Amino acid sequence: MRISTATMYDQGIASMNRQQNDFLKVSQQIASGRRVVNPSDDPQAASRAVGVDQARAVTQQFADARVSARNSLAQGESVLNSVGDAITSAKTLLVQASSDTLSDVDRQSVASELRGIYETLVGQANATDGNGRYLFGGYQDDSPPFARTSGEGVSGVTYKGDDNTRAQRIDASRLMPVADNGETIFQSVPSGAGYVARAERTGGDSIGTQAGFDRNQGSVTFKGPSRVDPDDPDYGRGMTLTFSITGGTPSVAVEDEDGNPIPVSGSLGTDGEATTLQFGGVSLTLSGLPADGDQIQLRPADHSDANQDLFKSLKDAIDVLEMDQQGLDENRAHVRNTLSSTMRELDNSLDNVLTVRASMGARLNELDVVDSVGGNRMLNYEQTLSDLVDLDYAEAIGDYSLRQVGLQASQKAFADMKGMSLFNYL
Incomplete structure (x- = not known):
């Protein structure tokens, strides 16, 4: 078969071009550190790499979200x-102020300190993060969640946020609450917190008492209530003690919140000495003498009619400590009872704050666990992506040398071939 000179030239040039192209491809791989520089180099690996890279990007977004959640x-x-x-x-x-040795001036000094704590708590309730968003307003985080109010029978602070809990997705299957709303923290108590008593009678709307209640007129004071029998059928219901005076002898009747009578064990004396009554699965120790119509309201701490507002509890204490007792038994009784109620309400509020704080701590621990899992997932993605598209330098350097030799050989062969001519022998 006769091969023309033009054909030999074309094949020689084509061979050099192929060798040069292969040499350039290996050079690009070494320069970029990637085996798959273009999708055409390995279509299947390039396609899988796109999916892995997208999954890695989503995982990184969740990692960034966890940083934000952890900060909040x-x-x-x-x-x-x-x-x-x-x-x-x-x-x-309040324990200090409960001492009978304090004068009105001393109690007013304590009230001044309490007012400072009250202002501190209002400021903390309206705390913001580093971006100017209010922490405890739910999704209404662009304005202070707690606003000042004025008027009688109110706490002085009203919650203006919503009842939602701001949440953030920290992983594909986990939507985590990152900021509890202020109502849950400052105006709630843990369930099963027990009873809280307030010495108030149904009536007006006085400063320092709940709306719809007024001060008692007698000097009766209480300690407790204490739980005696949680299996009592009336335990857990709201109860009201109503005092009456007949012929100078005080008596007491107990009713539940529906007006049904509850049996009472124990009786009141006429000398004002301490006596303990048991009813509805609780006990209450009373001292002093009541006036006709005086009442003591007992409500479970999480009852809708009970005070669960931390700010109101402090304001009630401040109001009674600033009051002039004027040597009156009923005033002293009102101070003792209010302080006793407030201390129990503060205990419940503290338990609630600690519960929410423990929940936040648990979520911070969960973030650490999810971070660890996410970090391992990122390593797996990196390894898979490396296996698909990254370059094996040892193999690539060997291939580079081989392509270099092939290119040089094709160039030498073409140079020798073009020197072959019959004219050299004429």
């Missing part, structure tokens, strides 16, 4: 730590 939870936990310390300080001051 850490700031909220820090604020609740300060709130817990403030409640503990307030409780200490």
Whole structure:
């Protein structure tokens, strides 16, 4: 078969071009560190690499979301730590103020300190994160969640946020709450917190008492209530003790919130000495003499009619400590009873704050676990992506040398071939 000179030239040039192209391809791989520089290099690996890279990007987004969630939870936990310390300080001051050795001036000094704690708690309740968003307003985080109010029978602070809990997706299957709303923290108590008593009678709407209630007129004071029999059929219901005076002898009747009578064990004396009554699975120790119509309201701490507002509890204590007792037994009784109620309400509020804080701590721990899982997942993605598209340098360098030799050989062969001519022998 006769091969023309033109054909030999074309095949030689084509061979050099192929060798040069292969040499250039290996050079690009070494320069980029990737085996798959273009999708055409390995279509299947390139397609799988796109999917893995997208999954890696989503995992990185979740990692960034966890950073934001951790910042929010850490700031909220820090604020609740300060709130817990403030409640503990307030409780200490109330124990001090309960002493009968204090004068009105001393109690007013304690009230001044309590007012400072009150202002601190309002400020903490309206705390913001580093971006100006309010931590405890739910999804209404662009304005202070707690606003000042004025008027009688109110706490002085009203919650203006919503009842939602701001959440953030930290993983494909986990939507985590990152900021509890202020109502849950400052105006709630844990379920099963027990009873809280308030010495108030149904009537007007006085400063320092709940709306719809007025001060008692007698000097009766209480300690408790204490749980005696949680299996009692009336335990857990709201109860009201109503005092009456017949012929100078006081008596007491207990009714549940529906007006049904509840049996009472124990009786009142006429000398004002301490006596313990048992009813509805609880006991209550009474001292002093009641006036006709005086009442003591007992409500489970999580009852809708019970005070669950931390700010109102402090304001009630401040109001009675600033009151001039004027040597009147009924005024002293009102101060003791209010302080007793407030201390129990503060205990419940502190328990609630600690519960929410513990929940935040648990979520911070969960973030650490999810971070660890996410980190391992990222390593797996990196390894898979490396296996698909990254370059084996040892193999590539060997291939580079081989392609270089092939290119040089094709160039030498073409140079020798073009020198072959019959004219050299004429």
